[in-house]
Amino acid sequence: MADVPGLLVSAPSSGTGKTTVMLGLLRAFADDGLKVQPFKSGPDYIDPAFHLAAAGRSSFNLDTWSMDEVLLGAVSAQSEGADLIVAEGSMGLFDGVAFPGATGHGSSAETAVRMGWPVVLVIDVSGQAQSAAATALGFATYNPDVQIAGVILNRVASPRHERLTRLGMEQAGLRVLGSLPRRGDLTLPERHLGLIQAVEHPDLDAAIAGYAAFLREHVDLDAIRAAASSVSREPSSASLPTPPAQRIALARDAAFSFTYPHLLEGWRAGGAEIIPFSPLNDEAPDPSADLVWLPGGYPELHGGTLAAAETFRTGLRKHAETKPVHGECGGYMALGEALIDKEGNRHRMAGLLGLVTSYEKRKFHLGYRLATLHEAMPGFAAGTQLRGHEFHYSTILEEPDAPLARVVDAEGAEVPETGSRRGNVTGTFFHLIAEARP
Structure with missing residues (x-):
């Protein structure tokens, strides 16, 4: 190159x-x-x-x-x-x-x-x-x-x-x-x-x-x-992150938009087929998908629309009966039981996790995260360490499911947003960037 x-x-x-x-x-x-x-x-x-x-x-x-x-x-x-x-x-x-x-x-x-x-x-x-x-x-x-x-x-x-x-x-x-x-x-x-x-x-x-x-x-x-200049580098065969599944239904609209571009590029380069769908338009994920991935975004601005999206919710629940679903930050919130917006209105979410979050009770969460998985999540076995970043204002009111990981910040201090798992469904408040390889 x-x-x-x-x-x-x-x-x-x-x-x-x-x-x-x-x-x-x-x-x-x-x-x-x-x-x-x-x-x-x-x-x-x-x-x-x-x-x-x-x-x-x-x-x-x-x-x-x-x-x-x-x-x-x-x-x-x-x-x-x-x-x-x-x-x-x-x-x-x-x-x-x-x-x-x-x-x-x-x-x-x-x-x-x-x-x-x-x-x-x-x-x-x-x-x-x-x-x-x-x-x-x-x-x-x-x-x-x-x-x-x-x-x-x-x-x-x-x-x-x-x-x-x-x-x-x-x-x-x-x-x-x-x-x-x-x-x-x-x-x-x-x-x-x-x-x-x-x-x-x-x-x-x-x-x-x-x-x-x-x-x-x-x-x-x-x-x-x-x-402009650059450092001369030897040609590299290094690859981007590999896909967590072959056919990935990816939520993509104004409520779900934050996925790191190098991950998507790596998934495509690894042969995965990415099938976008819009929860805001009440679209269900493709039934033939191997994995449903809900990225971060702004679901707190669209609580009423998501609460009314019955086709989306029914399709998501049907998929989760036999195949994995994962959500990051806003996607994690949408997988929960309910989301409370800044006016204090409670909106029903997918109910695949017991998570209840509130944007009314705002608290700033910002920083790098190092997670050691207690449970497997799509693409990664239990025990894997992942590096990511958390950036949101929502507060967890209820999180009754099993913690997904032990999560610490960049200084090694534990953070309470551990993510959670129930059956085939997992979620994290951090956005995945990379596996922490030894």
Whole structure:
């Protein structure tokens, strides 16, 4: 496989505008005729769908806490045939967990170093001028293994503000790759788990085209492309995760949308047939499927619709009599007895597990998870260790079924969301990323 040059778009912190910069770059380069491969550093569920919309090419997560070297290599190999890689960081460039996982602490800086990608640092210069250079210089020198290709100044208030900020960057020896004037309309809608899903955006293509035009006007695209590079790697025969069944009925709609792209790609590459269906449209899973998989998403926003979906519920129950069903996070909630929404309304769910969850009694659950299975789940035997990530606000009110796993966070502390099993049905609050291989 030929090495594809790449770079990583990051920032000192969340909320600096790096996602709009990322989407604008992807679309601008694609409009120039390049095959652009997007990646996301970290366990983000939402951004890859926006990347796909911007670049026309599936985006994949790269995560050093959850993925070993073999899997990192297999995921990065999805760039084959591309002309350029543009990856998006998560949180601040150096932010990660305290204790290492499979290959690292999960920071975007680790991803950049392992892949050999220079970093384009997006700096929010609101309320400062030359002082912004001190922040950028700190990022440029904090880890000598991280190469900073240059900075994009964001939310610049005036030409004078830009001149002063550029002066500071020049004195610090940092290259300015672009300067974006402050514009209140360059934001993406958000909700409690971050951005809304790409499929829910009222006019996503037009929004991304606007970002691309804005960046084309204010950023040196040629300089950014020229800065891209990568680490030369030997060809690898490493493969993505294998499918848990041959025919997989996958719930797919606005309520069930969060499955890591590398898993789906691995299932397809392994010969599995993925058969989508929509619980919100009251569709039953294909009766010939070997496995029904309910991904995460936002069932708490669709409680009444799901409660009324009798065809879906009947088909799911029929399948579970003889064949496995698995749910992750929102899918796990939908397999339970009931879901209570933010207004306190109780909605009947599938009843295949005794789980009762409440979004009215909100509690934030966020972080990496290492699970050791007490019971088998689709694709994995009892005793297997799995790495994943949990991100939701729902509270468990009742969970009477047998725990599926012992689950700990990135620091080894046990978490009470163990998942559960009843008969052929299993569920977890964490989203599976990878098996934790020795």
